[in-house]
Amino acid sequence: RKEVEQDPGPFNVPEGATVAFNCTYSNSASQSFFWYRQDCRKEPKLLMSVYSSGNEDGRFTAQLNRASQYISLLIRDSKLSDSATYLCVVNDSNYQLIWGAGTKLIIKP
């Protein structure tokens, strides 16, 4: 069974703090990995792709751990505008995208 699992949260985090959450995937042959962001009642938007070597985009850092089959997203110096649901997406060996249910993040002033 193809599975992508995420802690639904919510993660309640004070502004300026660092927050991290993980996503586990079951198919070890998965090819590529992505984090999307979805604001309430809006469309998902690609936040970042996750490369084998990890990647960083400003305050956001994504890591891939193939041995343990998870990806992570770290947000530093969190802003109120970071409040959203973060969706983990895995492109499996058949090039099908498997979507996680999302982790809700609430940044509090």
Place this chain on the structure above:
Amino acid sequence: EPEVTQTPSHQVTQMGQEVILRCVPISNHLYFYWYRQILGQKVEFLVSFYNNEISEKSEIFDDQFSVERPDGSNFTLKIRSTKLEDSAMYFCASSVGGWTGELFFGEGSRLTVL
């Protein structure tokens, strides 16, 4: 910045009626998708479309659903006889390649079936 556009933004219909949701993907993209999201639930894949034919579809995409690219720009989703459980947000997306997870989504069409 190019974007995926969808119409209508909200449609209310009676159970059993036909509904057509429209999408204009980004012009140089070759792969098109429909997803749906029931309120409070996860994003669910419906169908992908490439080279004027369906490339993948999920078990949700039964005989009540069909897709079409009638004129080279629009990409439509038709629900032949709507059910209450079809009430959801329907998102259209497009991508340059079919192997990528880098999808660009439209703002969605909210369908309410009464």
